Amino acid sequence: MTTELPAITKSIDARGMACPGPLMSLIGAIRAGAVGEAFEVLSSDAGSRTDIPAWVAKAKHEMVAVVDEQGYARFVVRKAH
Amino acid sequence: MPARVVVLGGGVGGTLVANLLSKRLGRDATVTVVDGSGMHVYQPGFLYVALGQADALWLARDERTLLRKDVELVVENAARVDPTAQVVQLVRGGTIPYDHLVLATGSRIVREQIPGLVAGAHDFYSLDGALRLREALRTFRGGRVVIGVAGIPYKCPPAPVEFTLMVEELLRHKGLRSRSQVTLLSPLNRAFTVEPASKLVQPIMEKRGIELQTFFNVESVDPDKHTVSSLEGETVEYDLAILVPPHRGAKVLEDSGLVDDGGWVPTDRATLQHTAHERIFALGDATDLPISKSGSTAHFEAPIVASRIASLIKGTAPREAYTGRVMCFLETGNGRATALRFDYAHPPTPPTPSRMWHWAKWAFNRAYWITVPQGRIA
Structure with a gap:
């Protein structure tokens, strides 16, 4: 089964970037973005698996997809409010 | 005719790129730094000033004193960059043409947001x-x-x-x-x-x-x-x-249509070139790369920018690429600190906080003026 992904407003390639890191970059993009826009972050950091969905849930945005790629994961989040 | 390299911004990245290029290319290039204040500010010192541990006086030096003699310094604000005509327009009128442009314009504070x-x-x-x-x-x-x-x-x-x-x-x-x-x-x-x-x-x-x-x-x-x-x-x-x-990129770049919504330059993570303009490079805070905005980042990016521009001018294939290298200290109080060293391929493994790293940071702060802008620490 393939996941139908929405149009991405901004894609952040945070692979190999420890500081400030994938989640911090995603939060920055969501802060600057408009409601309804979808953002994608590519992360090779294992911690993102828990960090990103945890923040998205806490901040009440929408976790659209987590897609496994070769050596990294692709997280797609929609700004909900 | 020598190639014309213009560097916008006289911070860590801009100063170092200008000095490295001038040293490397000699008469093959003219290097011009355009900076609105003409003062070089050592920003990591702000924290110590706030805590009453440092005097504000040691944080700023005349940019001229940090540049090699053959680097020209224009103390004026840039109004716009025209990437098609390859010129920088100055606020008080006049233009500076370039063959290669380096955006080292840093970030600005936008508290009102x-x-x-x-x-x-x-x-x-x-x-x-x-x-x-x-x-x-x-x-x-x-x-x-x-x-x-x-x-x-x-x-x-x-x-x-x-x-x-x-x-x-x-x-x-x-x-x-x-x-x-x-x-x-x-x-x-x-x-x-x-x-x-x-x-x-x-x-x-x-x-x-x-x-x-x-x-x-x-x-x-x-x-x-x-x-x-x-x-x-x-x-x-x-x-x-x-x-x-909150921080944003420099207004001059926004006014020139060279940046994203946050004011950051779309930058290739390896070549440090603007993704839409091959004659424009960016480093330090100015880029959109999701890496630390810090002097250390600019310090390690500068040799890559200088080397790639030098190759383009000499007509050789650019070989050096930025690997995401950053190094910074982290003070933990009580006279102790640790260090974070990493790149795209190697996440940091900081040592236990010690007095040694605290003194290393102290020594680096003190030695900054006579080492970093001149490219004496690689």
């Missing part, structure tokens, strides 16, 4: 801000101190953690600790973005009775009620709020 921030909070992200905070700390008689982050990205990711640990130490020395509560409002679910560093820092915070509130990205400040609210929907009260203000 967060409601209540100017009236309700302090920061150490400018010299004025650091001096005001120093005065606020001098007259502080105890209460709730909150340290947080009101915008991403921001310069020097470890700074809020460092400041929290150092301000707690200051309150202890002043005999105000028992009357004070110190809270770090972290944007993430731990104290610091780099997990191994968090694992070092969090037990220290716990031991010193510093509270950690996670997933708190400052959205607004109410200066009358003395509260800070987060975009995650929480509110905390404060007597002294120290919040990292």
Whole structure:
């Protein structure tokens, strides 16, 4: 089964970037973005698996997809409010 | 005719690129630095000024004294860049043509983007801000101190953690600790973005009775009620709020249509070239790369930019690529510090905080003026 992904407003390639890191970059993009826009972050950091969905849930945005790629994961989040 | 290289910005990155290119190319190129202030400011020192540990005087030097003699310095603000005509227009009229342009314009503080921030909070992200905070700390008689982050990205990711640990130490020395509560409002679910560093820092915070509130990205400040609210929907009260203000890229680049919505230059992570203009390079805070905005990043990017421009001028294939290398110190208070060294392929493994790293940071701060801008530390 393939996941139908929405149009991405901004894609952040945070692979190999420890500081400030994938989640911090995603939060920055969501802060600057408009409601309804979808953002994608590519992360090779294992911690993102828990960090990103945890923040998205806490901040009440929408976790659209987590897609496994070769050596990294692709997280797609929609700004909900 | 020599190639014309123009560098916008006389900070760490701009100064170092200009000096390296001038040294490498000699008569094959003219190198011009355009900087609005003509002063080079050592920004990591703001934190020490705010804590009353350093004098503001050692933080600024005349940019001219840091540049090689054959680098021209134009002390004027750039108004626009025209990438088609390959010229930089100056605010007071006149243009400077270029064959290769380096955007080293750094970031600027936009406190007004967060409601209540100017009236309700302090920061150490400018010299004025650091001096005001120093005065606020001098007259502080105890209460709730909150340290947080009101915008991403921001310069020097470890700074809020460092400041929290150092301000707690200051309150202890002043005999105000028992009357004070110190809270770090972290944007993430731990104290610091780099997990191994968090694992070092969090037990220290716990031991010193510093509270950690996670997933708190400052959205607004109410200066009358003395509260800070987060975009995650929480509110905390404060007597002294120290919040990292939002940052944006330079206005001249926005006015030139060279940047994204945040004002950052779309930059290739390996070549450091503008993704749409091959004759334009960017480094330091100015880029959109999701890596630390810090002097260290600019320091390690500068040789790559210089080497690639030199290759283009000489007609050889550019070989050097940026590997994401960054190194920074993290003060943990009580005269101890640790170090974070990493690149795209190697995450940091910080050593246990020690006096040695604290003194290494101290020595680096002192030696900065005679080493970094000239390219004496690789």
